[in-house]
Amino acid sequence: MSTVILRHAPQAFPTLSVTPLNPTFAALVENVDLAREQSEHTIDLIRNALVQHKLLVFRRQRITPSQQRDFAARFGPLHIHPLLNHDADLKEIIVLNYDRSRPPEKDEWHTDVTFIETPPLGSILYGAVIPETGGDTLFADLAAAYAALSEPVRSLLDGLRATHDFRKSFRASTYYGEDNVKWDNARKNNPPVSHPVVRTHPESGIKSLFVNEGFTTAIEGLNADESQALLEFLIRHQAKPQFVYRHRWQAGDVLFWDNRATQHMVVADYWPQHRRMHRATVLGDRPV
Numbered sequence: 001m002s003t004v005i006l007r008h009a010p011q012a013f014p015t016l017s018v019t020p021l022n023p024t025f026a027a028l029v030e031n032v033d034l035a036r037e038q039s040e041h042t043i044d045l046i047r048n049a050l051v052q053h054k055l056l057v058f059r060r061q062r063i064t065p066s067q068q069r070d071f072a073a074r075f076g077p078l079h080i081h082p083l084l085n086h087d088a089d090l091k092e093i094i095v096l097n098y099d100r101s102r103p104p105e106k107d108e109w110h111t112d113v114t115f116i117e118t119p120p121l122g123s124i125l126y127g128a129v130i131p132e133t134g135g136d137t138l139f140a141d142l143a144a145a146y147a148a149l150s151e152p153v154r155s156l157l158d159g160l161r162a163t164h165d166f167r168k169s170f171r172a173s174t175y176y177g178e179d180n181v182k183w184d185n186a187r188k189n190n191p192p193v194s195h196p197v198v199r200t201h202p203e204s205g206i207k208s209l210f211v212n213e214g215f216t217t218a219i220e221g222l223n224a225d226e227s228q229a230l231l232e233f234l235i236r237h238q239a240k241p242q243f244v245y246r247h248r249w250q251a252g253d254v255l256f257w258d259n260r261a262t263q264h265m266v267v268a269d270y271w272p273q274h275r276r277m278h279r280a281t282v283l284g285d286r287p288v
Helices: 040-053 065-073 142-147 151-157 176-189 224-237
Strands: 002-005 015-020 027-030 055-058 093-098 120-129 137-141 161-164 193-196 198-200 207-209 216-219 244-247 254-258 262-266 275-283
Touching (some): 142 207
Antiparallel strands (some): 002 015, 055 254, 137 244
């Protein structure tokens, strides 16, 4: 366990404790109350821990949507999702609410909002209502997945680009078709974008894969069969168990993940139990 002493921390929380949870990524962060306004020093420590561990777990938190919004905004401008439901008063807080009356959709491995030119730096998810069993979230370390590839495959991927499309996950299905105008506006405002297949982290300089099942539709410059084969290989590869951390939620958990080096998916096995999550999404920069 590595413990960092905060010289100007609030008296009730004199230290920030960071304990790794997985061999390559994920760490438990303790001795911080996210409902309080944090010092710049604490924000810097959390930012550095995020870059190092890629996924941070904060236990036993009680935060309102506005407190979550304010904490997330310390790391950068917040994204407002064009389609997902949001808090009644705060458009920056997505509400993911499923119960007996609204079954969850089937999830798949994805990195949040890669369908825009500047995908998120990270996402902050608060467990407001946790089912008694099930509803775990799986995370994969895309830097470890890239490093595990053979040198010839890494050489092949470096320099390739891929298309990411909003419509791959947000289809004009019966569910989204309930508001055709909203969906159509979201589609028009989010045309397909191009990102590198391998991106370099802007803070650590470490390379990671940057394709995902949720939004990546094709690898550019290849014929259709080549693109599909290579994309399917990468999607299978980066979801291998050795790259994955499984988070079993507890009420009051807050997860903060680095969207530039991870992917995730929810295990939708909890229905008809109630699961309600609040998400804030911090915008990032253009992948290179």
